[in-house]
Amino acid sequence: MRIFSLYLYEQKFIMARPKTLRKVVKPPGFKGYKPYGHQHAQTKCVELLYEEYEAIKLADYDLMTHQQASEVMGISRATFARIYERARRKMAEALVEVKEIKAVYGHALLDKSWLICHNCNARFTIPETIRNRNCPVCKSFNVEALK
Amino acid sequence: MPLKIAVASGKGGTGKTTVSVNLQYFISKSLTDEVLLVDCDVEEPNDRIFFPDSKTTSTLEVTHAIPEIDRNKCLFCRKCVDYCEFNAIVVIPPAHFAEINASLCHSCGACSVACREGAIREKPHPLGKITTVNTGIGEGIVEGRLEVGSAMQTLMIKELKKNVSKHHRDADSDEIILFDAPPGTSCPVVETIADVDYVILVAEPTPFGLNDMTLMVELLVEMGKPFGVVINKAGLGNKEIYSFLKEQEIELLGEIPFNKEYAGKYAEGKLLQNIDPHARRCYSDIVTSIERRLLQDEGINYFKW
Amino acid sequence: MKTLITSTTSTPEGPFDKRFGRAAWFCVLDEKTGESTFIKNENAEGQSGIGTKTAEKVVELGVGKVISGDFGPKAKKLLDKFGVQMVIINEDLKVIDIINRIKG
Numbered sequence: 001m002r003i004f005s006l007y008l009y010e011q012k013f014i015m016a017r018p019k020t021l022r023k024v025v026k027p028p029g030f031k032g033y034k035p036y037g038h039q040h041a042q043t044k045c046v047e048l049l050y051e052e053y054e055a056i057k058l059a060d061y062d063l064m065t066h067q068q069a070s071e072v073m074g075i076s077r078a079t080f081a082r083i084y085e086r087a088r089r090k091m092a093e094a095l096v097e098v099k100e101i102k103a104v105y106g107h108a109l110l111d112k113s114w115l116i117c118h119n120c121n122a123r124f125t126i127p128e129t130i131r132n133r134n135c136p137v138c139k140s141f142n143v144e145a146l147k
Numbered sequence: 148m149p150l151k152i153a154v155a156s157g158k159g160g161t162g163k164t165t166v167s168v169n170l171q172y173f174i175s176k177s178l179t180d181e182v183l184l185v186d187c188d189v190e191e192p193n194d195r196i197f198f199p200d201s202k203t204t205s206t207l208e209v210t211h212a213i214p215e216i217d218r219n220k221c222l223f224c225r226k227c228v229d230y231c232e233f234n235a236i237v238v239i240p241p242a243h244f245a246e247i248n249a250s251l252c253h254s255c256g257a258c259s260v261a262c263r264e265g266a267i268r269e270k271p272h273p274l275g276k277i278t279t280v281n282t283g284i285g286e287g288i289v290e291g292r293l294e295v296g297s298a299m300q301t302l303m304i305k306e307l308k309k310n311v312s313k314h315h316r317d318a319d320s321d322e323i324i325l326f327d328a329p330p331g332t333s334c335p336v337v338e339t340i341a342d343v344d345y346v347i348l349v350a351e352p353t354p355f356g357l358n359d360m361t362l363m364v365e366l367l368v369e370m371g372k373p374f375g376v377v378i379n380k381a382g383l384g385n386k387e388i389y390s391f392l393k394e395q396e397i398e399l400l401g402e403i404p405f406n407k408e409y410a411g412k413y414a415e416g417k418l419l420q421n422i423d424p425h426a427r428r429c430y431s432d433i434v435t436s437i438e439r440r441l442l443q444d445e446g447i448n449y450f451k452w
Numbered sequence: 453m454k455t456l457i458t459s460t461t462s463t464p465e466g467p468f469d470k471r472f473g474r475a476a477w478f479c480v481l482d483e484k485t486g487e488s489t490f491i492k493n494e495n496a497e498g499q500s501g502i503g504t505k506t507a508e509k510v511v512e513l514g515v516g517k518v519i520s521g522d523f524g525p526k527a528k529k530l531l532d533k534f535g536v537q538m539v540i541i542n543e544d545l546k547v548i549d550i551i552n553r554i555k556g
Contacts (some may be wrong), residue, residue: 018487101529103530120540120541122519122539122540123542124538124540125532125539126535126537127532127536127537129535130535136554137539137550137553137554138556
């Protein structure tokens with residue numbers, strides 16, 4: 001028993017379990033938001049992940065319960081709550097600290113998802129069997145979901 | 148045997164429907180009341196629109212057999228794949244995957260013959276509907292309507308014609324069956340005109356109309372079908388079509404002049420109400436030409452005119 | 453992982469074929485060893501259902517990634533089902549250019 005738990009501990013230590021992909025019905029319709037009317041323009045920004053955007057949308061725009069929203073995204077309720085909490089904190093941080101918000105791909109699994117690489121212009125899919133979230137041709141991480 | 152006439156055109160929008168609907172009306176008035184109109188434009192049958200008071204008398208759901216592979220029985224030998232002419236079967240032995248793509252399948256049944264393991268079973272798949280409509284004119288309309296998304300136009304037309312000939316098989320009858328063909332010169336058109344006795348080509352005197360009619364003439368010559376031409380929208384375009392007909396010695400059955408008022412009536416769906424005397428004369432001429440032509444074909448040279 | 457690149461000729465110097473099912477040749481690249489082999493596409497001249505046939509071949513070859521100019525709806529569905537990554541490149545490139553991009 002002890003050995004087993006040690007094994008588990010080691011496993012965890014060596015490599016984090018890969019995140020299950022969060023289903024996002026539709027990627028955000030913006031690339032980012034910038035504050036205006038602020039004298040000392042901040043260059044820092046917060047990166048809002050697609051799944052965080054989706055969490056805000058499902059809970060605060062579609063007014064779903066966390067249980068319903070988690071089912072839509074194909075994750076547990078607890079995970080949804082965590083993503084949602086992080087999304088709200090990021091938005092609050094952006095508002096209070098006058099930071100730009102950028103929409104970033106994250107760990108989303110888009111329905112009928114096609115992505116574009118801004119480095120080599122290749123368009124591609126990411127099936128569930130593939131772990132890498134970067135461009136399959138040039139390996140760049142500068143990718144974005146196609147609408 | 149009933150007499151079968153198809154109304155076809157190479158180009159779309161030349162007036163197949165207009166001519167078919169009017170012909171049925173005028174044949175029922177002046178020739179015989181036993182005249183049936185069959186709408187073979189199964190992707191969008193619209194002959195019915197011109198009869199607002201019509202009543203549906205019967206509807207028949209048509210299915211075609213799509214084979215299914217039982218993966219528990221399948222040995223993934225790929226024999227069915229070799230037999231399939233249409234590449235509708237996907238078999239991937241290492242993945243233990245076997246599937247038939249319904250949209251590519253032509254229901255030919257070859258795969259069922261190929262499979263020795265009995266892993267292929269045929270299941271009915273909706274193809275479309277055949278509707279019989281009582282319009283009060285002649286014997287009404289029979290239309291075929293293909294299931295949305297299906298590409299099996301030809302099969303639907305085949306089923307429609309089978310259905311029509313089942314109900315109109317009487318050898319002694321003098322009835323006339325008019326087939327309103329789909330546009331173009333492809334398989335569905337060939338299927339429509341394959342067993343008819345005569346073809347009426349509706350053409351328009353424009354360069355496009357002439358070009359597409361030429362294609363249709365080539366097809367009909369190859370199929371060995373007797374045919375004549377009706378020029379619709381006469382007065383538009385140019386005179387080239389007339390010299391073509393003369394050159395090729397093709398019979399001109401009649402002309403329908405281009406008339407804005409008439410087009411307006413068509414758009415309102417009031418094709419058969421208060422037909423103006425001019426159109427009446429045009430169609431009567433066409434009916435007479437067809438009549439004469441047909442009697443000649445049958446070797447009978449007397450008639451009541 | 454193996455990658456399949458559609459090609460017009462049987463050499464890496466030849467231009468890349470933007471058609472999936474109707475490409476004349478397939479270049480299969482082993483990303484681990486960097487070796488590439490060319491396979492002739494026997495279905496290139498077929499009548500219909502070529503996309504499905506080619507997708508079938510891709511799965512059979514155990515390819516994880518396909519690079520082409522576009523994919524038809526039926527091929528897309530099948531490749532999606534078997535978890536094959538699809539990549540669309542819309543530039544006029546030689547097969548060797550794409551191989552070099554992958555190798556980095």
